[in-house]
Amino acid sequence: MSQDISPETVAALLPEVAELIISALNLELTAAEIEPDAPLFGDGLGLDSIDILELALVISKRYGFQLRSDNEDNIRIFSSLRTLASHIGAQRTK
């Protein structure tokens, strides 16, 4: 899902995507506290489907693309901060 996107580009996106998650969801965390490879659902941040829809909206406004669950694996995109940043890096139009 992250064709033509370098690990450096993804790494550079991590802090701003972490900030986006925190501000969109009002989490009591700092960006540095979101581990890039820890799960966002379940045992990690414990996000749920309400959060995902809220995030999807913010992501579409900020990066100019719509999330789809039938052409990409919904769970995989949101499995960690790094997978989400990779997806954004590959799909963004702005």
Next chain:
Amino acid sequence: MSTLPLLGHASLDEIFAYRPSGPRRVRDFLADAQALADRLPPNRHLLNVCQDRYHFAVGLAGGLLRGKTSLQPSSQSAETLRQVKLDCPDVLCLCDSNFDSLDLPRLNFPELSDADPQRVTAIPHIPADHPAVRVYTSGTSGQPTPHGKSWRSLVKNGRAAAHHLGSAGHCAVGTVPAQHMYGFESTILLALHGNTPFWSGKPFYAQDIVAALQAVPAPRLLVTTPFHLSALLAAGLDLPAVDLLLSATAPLSSGLAREAEKRLAAPLYEIYGCTETGQIASRRTTADLTWKLLDAIHLEQGDGQSTVFGGHVEGRVVLSDVIERLDAEHFLLHGRHADLINIAGKRTSLAYLNHQVAAIPGVTDGAFFQPDEETPDGITRLAAFVVAPGLNRRELLAALRQRVDSIFLPRPLIFVDRLPRNATGKLPREQLQTLYSERNGHACH
């Protein structure tokens, strides 16, 4: 023995459902259901967690053909699965995803390549008294409370809903799960007994909903919630024309209702009901705030309680909302009783949640709290106060996640040295509100 047909269709060649691969006729569906039925082991109870709505329907019908009961808990947390197994020890879990079924016996939804639609000659019948479905509500004691529904009641429910909504001939796109009572009635039962075929997918993102609507022929019915609807409208996409909109599970603001009707060019009806009764009333939110009962449903009030009976409702059911009866057909809804929680359509009670947090080893006291500031379209997060000197935040949340749906996980989770219990051990709401105001916004552990 009195029986009722599995499907209400007049012809085996009518469309039952739409899948990405194309329409499924009644005869295709019946062939699939029989082929699945032939593969089911003897377990009498099926926990059908199929994500694909068509798979769910085939699982339900296949189970009915073999005299099985479909178990439909309101959550799929590990603790709920454990409770369901206690309630029905011979449960079999039917899955079409990588769902974690723990130690339950499991059947992955099989390829039904031997299903032969040409061999289907008639719509089978099911005994009317058969306990077709067992739904669960979260009881106040911490145990899910089961409610049986007979096949007769489900057939009546599907017929009454289709008649009330005028949904026959529409194709339903549902953003809600087939297992949850609202989604079950408004997609599965409408398809079985209301001539309302469904789209097999469960679109989630705004763009998915648009694509699903475009994939089915008009007239279209969108079965959704305030939460999905507001995300759909906020996405700023071009929306296809819809012919009928249904919303349930949480209060819908009239602003969102007006915008939805305008953007989707369709009347929007809110559905009212609960797990025990199924849907019992509706209203067109932009036109009238009073709710109209479905035909044959009666509402009685007395002793501070509202009770419904008749139609598809089995027995008499006391409603847990604050209701004002206006006449034989109409009522006003004044909100929930204080103990009840409804977030994005998932229901539970504070008593249930308090029981779950207190049962975690290391927690000496704990209380959930629903803050006052409720947002209009139904998503207010819960807070919780816990006394748990030996646990950190991550450990406690991990333990809680095993027991309650993640929607109810506290945000914030506030560690305290003790709870402000009064002399009788009760926790006055005002005390919790004060504590919440003091602590909310501060980082905790």
